[in-house]
Amino acid sequence: MLTKTPPAHGASLRSAPMAIDTGTGRGDLGHTIQLMGATMSYLRNAEIYGENEPAEYVYMVVTGAVRTYRVMNDGRRQIGGFFLAGDIFGIEAGGTHHFSAEAIKDSTVLVVKRSVLVTLASQDGSIAHQLWTFTARELERVQGHLLLLIKSAQERVASFLIEMSRRLASVDYIELPMSRQDIADYLGLTIETVSRTMTQLETEAAIALPSSRRIVLRDRKALDRLNS
Amino acid sequence: MLTKTPPAHGASLRSAPMAIDTGTGRGDLGHTIQLMGATMSYLRNAEIYGENEPAEYVYMVVTGAVRTYRVMNDGRRQIGGFFLAGDIFGIEAGGTHHFSAEAIKDSTVLVVKRSVLVTLASQDGSIAHQLWTFTARELERVQGHLLLLIKSAQERVASFLIEMSRRLASVDYIELPMSRQDIADYLGLTIETVSRTMTQLETEAAIALPSSRRIVLRDRKALDRLNS
């Protein structure tokens, strides 16, 4: 359950935004961030920000993947979310982060000063609306995550795979950026249970596992039935 | 796990706002609603709104208590939150409710048309900020709820009791408005486990149970240790 997180706080500032496909519609807060953001790079497992730190920046993933998490006093880690290319994270209405954020693999992100965004919002109703809408969508996401945690292991894993398949713009297989431990800590399971459930789904011909990180969704209907 | 919800859709419109102690600081969206809200009454177990309905109103509890919930396809019910006097619920940035809401006991609420609030927000930056702040706080609440669901039964129940003691402005005992089934569906446990855990906490002298709905927090430190 517990995970060590060898940090390697290697963040280098680069510059200049670039075009990103925001087709999935994250409000257009993504667009706003693209216009104003500076590029930063983080090495695998580098901390992007820590729990209880002041929330100085808002982030959008350009390449790579990010996890947010909290460590409970007993050492258990709960992952709050995974953020992939195009996803925004780190927004806090109150000025403090309630989760930590780390790069799952070498990643680049756009950053915008939160204070700038907040000031803009106070002048521009459209920006204010984007902030609200984004936070509301985040709320929905967390509510969905919460609903996952009362389901069976099979259902959780199936839901996770379906979600990832949707978000990873996958062709005929998905390439997971995160480890089994990350998945376990996201789903509230142990790594062993996640692994066993995967093999079980493979046995039932719902998925195929060419390698541990590469997963073919073979029987979408069966997975959907579990996802329900 | 499953619960029947004998509806009795008795909602009568009354009128006129009244002063409410908003001392705990819900932004001052609460104040805004007090200024504009109309009073509605709901009988115990009456539906206030349903999942997937358009979100026409925003609500603030004046007296009584409200639960929001979703029913999964297998019949399990997950309670999303309990809302007590002064609490606001039913805000949705997208125009649709994602949970249903019911009165836990006979309740009165203030209602404001969502459209009015949204229009106001587009003109008044302070209202826009209130909406954002409120939604962000709601997000934090749900994240806290999510963290609960990975803990042990004792920890969940202890956390629940501590939270309720804080929110119910209790003197030397708390008077729960909700049933064991509601608590179970909020904590992701069965009613039997909630009941057993309560008796266990009583045995350990952490609480006393003068009656099933009335609970004395006898050893706050022990509970805090579980809450952690």
Add this chain to the structure above:
DNA sequence: CGACCATTTGATATGGATCAAGCGATGTGG
């Protein structure tokens, strides 16, 4: 090749679910 790390697989333990019955309070009709 050898060391390390992630993942899988196996054996066993356990917390909470499930099935079932009992109990106390509340309300209703005779």
Add this chain to the structure above:
DNA sequence: CCACATCGCTTGATCCATATCAAATGGTCG
């Protein structure tokens, strides 16, 4: 005003899904 039905809650017995503990396997990199 009592007898009885109902409802919410508690308690008991057993089962099962997932956790825990342990070891084997496989892939990656120096």
